[in-house]
Amino acid sequence: MVARSSVPQLPAVHRTEVDGIPAFWNTQPGRLSASLIFGVGTAHETFLETGVTHLVEHLAMHPLRTSRYDNGSATEMLHTSFEVTSGAATVSDHLRRICTSLSQLDTGPLVTERGALVAEERASDGLGVTTWLPSSIWFGNQSFGLAGNVQVAPVRATAEQIRAWGARWFHRGNAALVLSGPPPADLWLPLPEGPPRQPPSFGPFELPTPAQTVIPNGVVACALVGWTAEMACAVGVLISRLTDRLRQLDGLDCEIGFDQQRIDEHRTVLGFGADVPDKHAGKVVEAIRAELHGLGENGPTPQELAADREGLAVQLGEGEFAQYCAFDEALSALTGWTSAAKHQNQILDGLDASEVAAAARELAGKLVLCAPLGHVPEDLPELPGSPLPPTSGRELKRALIGSTVPRGFRIVVGDEGVSAFYGNSTVPVAVVRYDDAAGVGIEHTDGRLPILHLFGRHGGLITVRPGDWRGGRDLVRELRARFDPAVCFDAPDAMRQFEQS
Helix, strand or coil: CCCHHHCCCCCCCEEEEECCEEEEECCCCCCEEEEEEECCCHHHCCHHHCCHHHHHHHHHHCCCCCCCCEEEEEECCCCEEEEEEECHHHHHHHHHHHHHHHHCCCCCCHHHHHHHHHHHHHHCCCCCHHHHHHHHHHHCCCHHHHCCCCCCHHHHCCHHHHHHHHHHHCCHHHEEEEECCCCCCCCCCCCCCCCCCCCCCCCCCCCCCCEEEECCCCEEEEEEEECCHHHHHHHHHHHHHHHHHHCCCCCCCCCCEEEEEECCCCEEEEEEEECCCHHHHHHHHHHHHHHHHHHHHHCCCHHHHHHHHHHHHCCCCCHHHHHHHHHHHHHHHHHCCCCCHHHHHHHHHCCCHHHHHHHHHHHHHCEEEEECCCCCCCCCCECCCCCCCCCCCEECCECCCCCCCCCCEEEEECCCEEEEEECCCCCCCEEEEHHHEEEEEEECCCCCCCEEEEEECCCCEEEECHHHECCHHHHHHHHHHHCCHHHEEECCHHHCCCCCC
16 A cells, blocks of 8 residues: 555645535636536436437527637536636626526527537537447436437427426536636626436346347447446556557557446446457457456556556646546536545555456456457357347248348337347347337338337337338338327438438
């Protein structure tokens, strides 16, 4: 363990209140930066509401957009923020105006902002697989599982629904302020009153792990684990070892991507992996399992522990890290979750190698390995595409001519819903029950019967194109009659796949 006297200290974060809103700040040189944060994001939405928070954000910013000073806004999984950087007077005026805009949300520019969101989505490459895949495995098409989901609200939400969402979430009871210096004396935040809000309460699925599942390309390892300082260290050491090992693999110079999403006070879903050609996928899977096993058996080396600590210590004097600490305290105030400072102080104090090894063993026991067909480990059980049991019914045969579904793909349709399978496997790729539908996207094409995109709350997507199946036209008519019209919507451009049905 490191002597306490030599332990570096985290940047100081000051706390005060502005108009009853908690404000967190540290002293940074230069212009004043501010971020007004609200505890609402994509994870608070339902599938059919996806993008409604983003719409409120855009509408609120509509009258404030200017190039005269730095400003912006963003919607994330757990929060929405409005940022500004300038002189103190300009910052105060901008924050006052954004509060007024939120309090009196003008939906007049709704058509314009709908178009802006659609254009953003069309131009975006989307979230990386290590970001959206872990959450979708444990949350399906709801809450945190909506990461990377096609936004439905821009084509569906009414002005009244958008205003109601803004009133529900954008008020002083659900707000916090982050500043790079003391709050200006004249700062005024005219937000309406409202009750304290909490993070999403929807829990993850109980899934049998360790397991494997097939993805089209690349290799991704996913897990739902306790988020501790030791787990963070174990993941960091593992990724470092994998990077060094894979760079020696036939000259394969690949980056290991990593992301994690905290889902409650103590747990996170995480993913790490590499975008590699199929010919290397098996070796990457083997490397992940071997390095994780070794880390669990023997723990990190003293040098690896020192590097983990040093990696944090060198950031302590950086202005961006100080701002992150203030932001982290603000998000802690909004969620009620412990801030990252506790874990960071543990790392600076020095971690125990045996506890890091225990974290690695926990990670190995909860891992889902995802790789292309033929490259998943055969000794691990296959993870179902849904925690729901498959529905029974009649199996449809693939159309002899014009089908776009791959050979071996099959669907079963019955009185409870639709299940999809691949090959001879009895483990479903996806299950969408009529009473568990998150949404049904209707893709109109050539004026004949539409294509249906079926999303289940417990995860999965089954696309039903009439021309893909024998009796496909009757199937589409049957499904449209069985699904509640309230969950149906016109498929946005980002969801559309075909020109003809």
